[in-house]
Amino acid sequence: SVSSSKLNNGVSIPSIGAGPGGADDVRQMVEDALKIGYRHIDTAWAYQNEEYVGQAIRNSGIPREEIYLVTKLAQLHHVIVQEALDISLKRLGVDYVDLYLMHWPQAIDANGKVLAPDQSPTFVETWQAMEKLLDTGKVKSIGVSNFSIKTLDILLPHVKIVPAVNQVEIHPLLPQFGLREYCTKKGILVTAYSPLGQAHPDLLQNDVLKQLAARKSGTVAQVIMGWFIKKGIVVIPKSGNPVRLQENFSPVEITDEDEAQIDAIHKAPGLHRSLLTKYHNPDGSVFGWSYEWLGWP
Numbered sequence: 001s002v003s004s005s006k007l008n009n010g011v012s013i014p015s016i017g018a019g020p021g022g023a024d025d026v027r028q029m030v031e032d033a034l035k036i037g038y039r040h041i042d043t044a045w046a047y048q049n050e051e052y053v054g055q056a057i058r059n060s061g062i063p064r065e066e067i068y069l070v071t072k073l074a075q076l077h078h079v080i081v082q083e084a085l086d087i088s089l090k091r092l093g094v095d096y097v098d099l100y101l102m103h104w105p106q107a108i109d110a111n112g113k114v115l116a117p118d119q120s121p122t123f124v125e126t127w128q129a130m131e132k133l134l135d136t137g138k139v140k141s142i143g144v145s146n147f148s149i150k151t152l153d154i155l156l157p158h159v160k161i162v163p164a165v166n167q168v169e170i171h172p173l174l175p176q177f178g179l180r181e182y183c184t185k186k187g188i189l190v191t192a193y194s195p196l197g198q199a200h201p202d203l204l205q206n207d208v209l210k211q212l213a214a215r216k217s218g219t220v221a222q223v224i225m226g227w228f229i230k231k232g233i234v235v236i237p238k239s240g241n242p243v244r245l246q247e248n249f250s251p252v253e254i255t256d257e258d259e260a261q262i263d264a265i266h267k268a269p270g271l272h273r274s275l276l277t278k279y280h281n282p283d284g285s286v287f288g289w290s291y292e293w294l295g296w297p
């Protein structure tokens with residue numbers, strides 16, 4: 001079985017989770033993942049699949065407390081933090097989640113408009129509302145997602161509870177070394193979403209990774225998962241396919257030398273890649289605050 005990491009409150013989190021965001025049949029996907037041995041499921045209100053995740057957990061027959069369940073506060077819900085959690089719990093059909101994350105450090109209003117950085121609720125106010133959830137017993141831990149060094153620097157002076165997790169996009173083409181180091185110093189565990197770069201050929205067909213995979217009689221995805229395990233970064237690959245789910249749950253062992261080779265991949269010209277750029281409007285303008293403001297590359 002797969003290893004686990006410790007959060008800053010002493011709770012264990014399984015190192016590899018299943019992110020059902022991308023699958024067509026989420027219920028089937030989560031059932032498959034639980035059969036394979038995954039015990040960490042990552043969802044969000046925004047994915048509109050919490051109901052299916054909950055059904056899969058019940059269908060599996062696995063006791064609720066053996067599954068590490070994560071969901072996220074939607075940007076639309078920063079004004080109703082308590083209710084938003086209740087909505088998610090109801091959809092999931094559970095009494096508590098193991099981890100509740102602020103999905104983005106920016107709220108949007110009922111008209112879909114992104115609030116300005118100084119408009120209430122700011123992400124600091126939203127975090128303070130999330131801290132109160134811990135007393136309800138409905139969340140075991142709280143954390144954030146898509147926070148950069150810049151936005152964490154704004155948040156951290158105001159917190160009573162340091163976020164347990166910051167979930168961000170990380171893969172060998174966007175390794176986020178600086179952010180990782182920063183979070184480690186602050187006691188924040190990093191979770192990587194889109195660890196396979198959404199299956200982009202620049203990553204899955206990369207020669208360095210292909211050679212390592214061949215040498216270890218594994219696949220590129222198994223090498224990438226091994227790289228995350230080596231670094232102590234929790235990882236939540238998405239796949240709707242049982243064979244690839246199994247593959248992603250079976251990382252190959254990565255040595256210091258392999259790790260150094262993979263760490264260098266993003267330095268090759270043209271290989272830096274961030275999915276965050278997809279959050280642009282069709283005309284190329286930025287959705288919400290500029291990514292420069294948010295502190296993203």
Ligand code: A2P
Pocket residue numbers: 022023193194195196197198199204221222236237238239240241244245247248
């Ligand atoms: P599929 O669902 O058909 O397996 P990410 O988690 O980086 O966002 O990537 C998700 C994408 O990667 C999905 O398109 C998924 O397709 C594909 N994928 C997931 N696991 C693997 C794997 N082991 N090998 C190749 N592609 C994969």
